[in-house]
Amino acid sequence: MKLRHARSSRLLAVASLATAAALALSACSSSTEAAEEGEPAAATSVTITDNHGEVEVPVNPETVVALDNHVYQTLSDWDVELAAAPKGLMGTLWPEYRENDDVFDVGTHREPDLEQIVAAQPDLIIGGGRFGGSYDDIKAQNPQAVVIELAPRDGEDLVEELKRMSTALGEIFDHADEAQALNDDLDAAIAGAKEAYNGEDTVMGLITSGGKIAYAAPNDGRSVGPVFPALGLVPAIEQTAEDESHGDEISVEAIAQSNPDWLLVLDRDASFAPENRDASAVPADELIAGSEALQNVTAVQNGQIVYLDANFYLREDIQLYTELFTQLKDALSAS
Amino acid sequence: MSLVKDATGQSGQGTPVRKSGRSPVLPTASRVATDAAEATEVSPAPRAKVWPLALATLVVVGLLATSLFVGAYDVTNGELGAEMMWITRVPRTVALLLAGAAMAASGVVMQMLTQNRFVDATTSGTTEWASLGLLLTAIFAPAIGLAGRMAVSSAFAFVGAMTFMVILRRVVIRTTLVVPLIGIMLGAVVSAVTTFLAVQTNLLQMLGTWFMGSFTSVVRGRYEVLWVVAIVTLLVFLLADRITVAGLGKEVATSVGMRYETILIAGTALVAVAAGVTTVVVGFLPFLGLVVPNAVAMIRGDNVRSNLPWVCLGGVALVTVCDLIGRTVRAPFEVPVSMVLGLVGCVVFIAILMRSRYRG
Numbered sequence: 001m002k003l004r005h006a007r008s009s010r011l012l013a014v015a016s017l018a019t020a021a022a023l024a025l026s027a028c029s030s031s032t033e034a035a036e037e038g039e040p041a042a043a044t045s046v047t048i049t050d051n052h053g054e055v056e057v058p059v060n061p062e063t064v065v066a067l068d069n070h071v072y073q074t075l076s077d078w079d080v081e082l083a084a085a086p087k088g089l090m091g092t093l094w095p096e097y098r099e100n101d102d103v104f105d106v107g108t109h110r111e112p113d114l115e116q117i118v119a120a121q122p123d124l125i126i127g128g129g130r131f132g133g134s135y136d137d138i139k140a141q142n143p144q145a146v147v148i149e150l151a152p153r154d155g156e157d158l159v160e161e162l163k164r165m166s167t168a169l170g171e172i173f174d175h176a177d178e179a180q181a182l183n184d185d186l187d188a189a190i191a192g193a194k195e196a197y198n199g200e201d202t203v204m205g206l207i208t209s210g211g212k213i214a215y216a217a218p219n220d221g222r223s224v225g226p227v228f229p230a231l232g233l234v235p236a237i238e239q240t241a242e243d244e245s246h247g248d249e250i251s252v253e254a255i256a257q258s259n260p261d262w263l264l265v266l267d268r269d270a271s272f273a274p275e276n277r278d279a280s281a282v283p284a285d286e287l288i289a290g291s292e293a294l295q296n297v298t299a300v301q302n303g304q305i306v307y308l309d310a311n312f313y314l315r316e317d318i319q320l321y322t323e324l325f326t327q328l329k330d331a332l333s334a335s
Numbered sequence: 336m337s338l339v340k341d342a343t344g345q346s347g348q349g350t351p352v353r354k355s356g357r358s359p360v361l362p363t364a365s366r367v368a369t370d371a372a373e374a375t376e377v378s379p380a381p382r383a384k385v386w387p388l389a390l391a392t393l394v395v396v397g398l399l400a401t402s403l404f405v406g407a408y409d410v411t412n413g414e415l416g417a418e419m420m421w422i423t424r425v426p427r428t429v430a431l432l433l434a435g436a437a438m439a440a441s442g443v444v445m446q447m448l449t450q451n452r453f454v455d456a457t458t459s460g461t462t463e464w465a466s467l468g469l470l471l472t473a474i475f476a477p478a479i480g481l482a483g484r485m486a487v488s489s490a491f492a493f494v495g496a497m498t499f500m501v502i503l504r505r506v507v508i509r510t511t512l513v514v515p516l517i518g519i520m521l522g523a524v525v526s527a528v529t530t531f532l533a534v535q536t537n538l539l540q541m542l543g544t545w546f547m548g549s550f551t552s553v554v555r556g557r558y559e560v561l562w563v564v565a566i567v568t569l570l571v572f573l574l575a576d577r578i579t580v581a582g583l584g585k586e587v588a589t590s591v592g593m594r595y596e597t598i599l600i601a602g603t604a605l606v607a608v609a610a611g612v613t614t615v616v617v618g619f620l621p622f623l624g625l626v627v628p629n630a631v632a633m634i635r636g637d638n639v640r641s642n643l644p645w646v647c648l649g650g651v652a653l654v655t656v657c658d659l660i661g662r663t664v665r666a667p668f669e670v671p672v673s674m675v676l677g678l679v680g681c682v683v684f685i686a687i688l689m690r691s692r693y694r695g
Binding site for chain 2 (some may be wrong): 031037088110111209210211212213215237239246248249250251252254256258259268269291293296324
């Protein structure tokens with residue numbers, strides 16, 4: 001496998017050199033040819049604003065590399081093919097990318113294999129998310145490609161960020177209507193959940209991993225935090241996060257003392273291979289609903305615990321947030 | 336805390352300084368032997384002074400009682416509070432007691448067996464081996480349960496500790512600092528393997544959460560296996576005299592008719608079980624086995640048997656104080672005990688290092 005990849009990437013490198021040369025030679029002529037063929041008036045490129053400013057992006061780029069976990073579901077729904085992606089961060093999702101040998105594996109953000117991106121010779125690279133730290137490297141290594149980052153920015157309203165993202169993707173991949181539908185669905189789900197919330201119940205966000213419970217702060221806590229401002233939820237404990245992505249260590253005592261009416265739980269370990277998961281990585285359900293110390297908490301007594309989708313940690317995309325808000329609306333109106 | 340302060344504060348008095356030509360930089364390696372010999376000879380002396388030990392016990396009991404009444408939940412709040420006491424506070428306090436005593440006691444054993452002041456489970460690579468074992472159970476036998484996990488973890492810790500001992504024997508230059516350096520290097524190699532495996536299996540974050548030494552998740556039903564280390568501590572007490580003799584080196588031990596190898600293996604096994612079990616239940620407790628025995632030895636000399644109660648008390652006191660700090664400093668959230676312990680331990684450890692340099 002490794003060997004095959006190495007060889008194929010070397011071949012590709014040679015091929016890329018040849019293509020580059022050929023392109024350089026035929027650059028002027030090909031553009032005029034295209035115009036002469038009388039293509040319909042569809043724009044060949046579109047200017048979008050990404051996290052770094054205005055970028056001109058080709059519409060429906062031929063070769064796309066995506067590194068941001070927020071976009072896979074959208075691209076998958078729109079049948080966009082990928083030339084390279086971080087397969088290690090896809091859990092058991094998107095088999096068309098993960099199990100496709102034509103898609104180069106960029107590894108994970110902890111151990112990125114950025115050469116695979118170069119080998120894929122992309123026209124467009126959607127970076128950001130977990131790969132945000134590699135932006136400069138990627139840009140330098142792929143001068144021929146347009147590199148954009150659309151991932152939600154820190155400190156911005158997540159809902160707006162998600163919508164901005166799908167709008168941009170819609171323009172690039174010529175699926176503006178579908179993008180609009182995604183945004184409308186999200187707005188509708190939020191409006192529904194807002195209406196179902198009584199405005200008084202206290203809510204606490206939790207992240208579980210490796211048998212331990214962590215507190216996800218309102219606003220900036222991983223996955224769960226943005227739900228608070230979107231719905232105007234009352235937090236059971238008002239405190240800013242020290243560790244935004246992994247949560248702050250909290251004891252069952254503190255949860256019991258603050259006695260939240262609702263719990264929003266992200267099971268971080270659930271994303272990775274649930275079938276052979278570690279036994280001590282107690283499923284969140286057992287860790288919270290099964291906890292002796294939490295039996296008198298309103299949320300546990302009334303079964304008012306909302307567990308996020310098992311793959312939420314891997315995706316965090318607009319589709320899952322829409323689902324989450326719908327899930328919340330149903331739970332809130334059922335109580 | 337008070338014990339530790341005493342230990343570092345009372346520089347100048349304490350054990351008599353003795354000169355030895357064997358180690359040029361720090362005299363500790365040889366002093367373990369000589370001090371131990373002297374302490375064994377005059378062992379009746381400390382017996383006359385029982386009250387300091389009683390006082391120290393009282394302080395530790397006070398700390399443990401404080402631990403029972405400090406926390407996010409209002410335990411004075413009627414029946415629910417009383418129930419919470421038994422669900423979280425008592426288990427947590429018991430865990431502090433067991434882990435503190437066992438890790439400190441196994442530090443003494445390690446230091447005696449290697450004849451080196453700077454060795455404990457964390458500086459000999461033993462905890463790293465324990466965590467490798469733990470990760471392997473997570474990958475290959477996820478359904479093995481807590482007890483099986485601990486058995487595997489302890490077995491790996493034993494292999495690690497023995498590897499360290501074997502390598503130590505082959506090393507010719509054994510100055511004081513080379514010995515823990517070898518241990519730290521071994522540990523680094525093993526933890527590199529562990530990290531690699533964890534990255535490959537997407538378990539890296541879980542691994543981090545796991546080994547972050549913390550008593551936060553210690554509740555009824557999730558800590559009971561920690562009682563195993565009570566047996567370890569007890570056995571260390573029973574073997575104390577032999578371990579002291581083993582600390583004089585192979586030649587001396589053999590010449591007084593002791594089965595050196597047996598004690599070596601038994602001692603290593605005890606350390607391995609203590610390290611394995613605490614790693615699985617609580618996580619890494621850095622410096623505990625290093626700082627406490629050193630502080631005690633500095634004040635009282637090196638008789639393992641008469642020092643052991645002090646070492647255990649010191650270990651419990653240190654870990655309890657650190658946990659109390661961790662519990663209160665960001666209440667209602669908690670700071671992992673390993674973080675506080677690392678900070679406090681670092682300062683004390685440097686103080687000890689500086690002091691032995693002056694004395695040398």
